Each structure stands twice: as structure tokens, then as C-alpha cells.
Amino acid sequence: MKRNTGEQMLTSNLIYIHGFNSSPQSWKARLLQAGMQRLGLADQLQVPELSHWPAQAMEQLKQLVAQSTRPVTLIGSSLGGYYANWLVESQPDLRAVLVNPAVAPYRLLEAWLGENENLYNHERYHLTREHLLQLQMLDTQRIQDPSRYLLLVQTADETLDYRDAVNKYAACTQFVQEGGSHGFEQFEKLIPAIYAFAEGRIDLPPATPLPVVTPEQENRADEAI
Numbered sequence: 001m002k003r004n005t006g007e008q009m010l011t012s013n014l015i016y017i018h019g020f021n022s023s024p025q026s027w028k029a030r031l032l033q034a035g036m037q038r039l040g041l042a043d044q045l046q047v048p049e050l051s052h053w054p055a056q057a058m059e060q061l062k063q064l065v066a067q068s069t070r071p072v073t074l075i076g077s078s079l080g081g082y083y084a085n086w087l088v089e090s091q092p093d094l095r096a097v098l099v100n101p102a103v104a105p106y107r108l109l110e111a112w113l114g115e116n117e118n119l120y121n122h123e124r125y126h127l128t129r130e131h132l133l134q135l136q137m138l139d140t141q142r143i144q145d146p147s148r149y150l151l152l153v154q155t156a157d158e159t160l161d162y163r164d165a166v167n168k169y170a171a172c173t174q175f176v177q178e179g180g181s182h183g184f185e186q187f188e189k190l191i192p193a194i195y196a197f198a199e200g201r202i203d204l205p206p207a208t209p210l211p212v213v214t215p216e217q218e219n220r221a222d223e224a225i
Helices: 027-038 054-067 079-090 105-112 129-136 162-168 187-198
Strands: 013-017 072-077 095-099 114-117 124-127 149-154 173-177
Touching (some): 013 027, 013 054, 013 079, 027 187, 054 079, 054 129, 072 079, 072 187, 079 095, 095 187, 149 187, 162 173
Parallel strands (some): 013 072, 072 095, 149 173
């Protein structure tokens, strides 16, 4: 994407929604922040630090959307993709890029019940059945307008079965890349496609297969789910 500055480059605001036990300091969040900074558009990206309580996290996100003076595109990673899905289905003016999104996190997180620690700020808290119930309340069974979603998945996601997202968002534009990881390898190459989608265009690079990256090989943390 050609470098430029000002609103002519991006007329939408972006909100990045991190995953479970993650933060604004996650790898993908920092790549987006650096990209927007280079374009002189840092004020058009928000990366909130979300509560571990789903209901509270959703209130934080709804408030940010309501405060925006421009159209909003959500970029939801893992659990953040699940949150983005609910927001798009509840508000007609939103669109979302879903990056290795969780489809049913209330099932996955049963294995995490009990003491937890955020990977970045080291906040310790107790994950409870109430957390799972709040997540279940955000479940969406039907996609009303597939054109409002862009799905980005890598098939070697070691945390989530990518096929769950491919099936749920079958009618949506999809970028399905062989290999990779849950953290989404070479995410920086998809950032221009995210900008394009925020402006109402589909401009995806070729889905060139990647080597499988195992958790042992990854040298960075991003999110647990």
C-alpha cells in the first residue's frame, strides 16, 4: 500500500480487539499501531485493554464505537473475533476483520477455569462459570450480512480448529492460508488488506502456504485464546 498521510488514506477508525489473557502490547496490536503511526494515522486506531469479564469488555467496546466520529472497522483476534462478531450483528454500521477467531470460546475456556494470569500485565484473577455464561450470552448463530466480514485464518492454528470459523463464515470473504499458527504468522502482510476492507474494498494477497509454527517454536506471546 502506498504511503500517505491524513484522512485521504483511511476514512474509517479501527478498533483492535485482543484475545483472552492478552493486551494492547500483543504482537499483532503493536504491528497495527506501528503501521498506523507510519501513515500518520495513529489517532484513528484504538487498542483498548479489555476487562477479563466479557460483559464489561463489551461495554468498553460499545462505548468506543459510540464515541467514534468516523465509520468503525473492528479487528478481532481469537476471542476478540468472537466479540467483534456480536458487535457487528448488533450494530448496523460496523464491519469486522476476524483473525483466527474463536467460534465457541465458552466451551474452550472451560479448561481454563480457576486461577489465571494475563500474559502482559500479569493481572491475576479467577475465571469462573459466570465468565462462561457471559460469553454464551454473546453467541450469534446467524450472519445477517456476510459482506461486513473479512475472515483471516491459518490452517495450522494450534489453539482453534480453523474449520469452525470457515464453516461459520462460509458466506463471507475468506483468506485461508495453509500452515502458520494461532498467532497468525506474517500478519504484517495482511495489514494493507485490512485497510482496504475498512474502506469497503477487497484486496487480498495470494494465500501462499507457510511452514507450520509450533508453540515451542514461537518466540513471542500474543494471546491464550
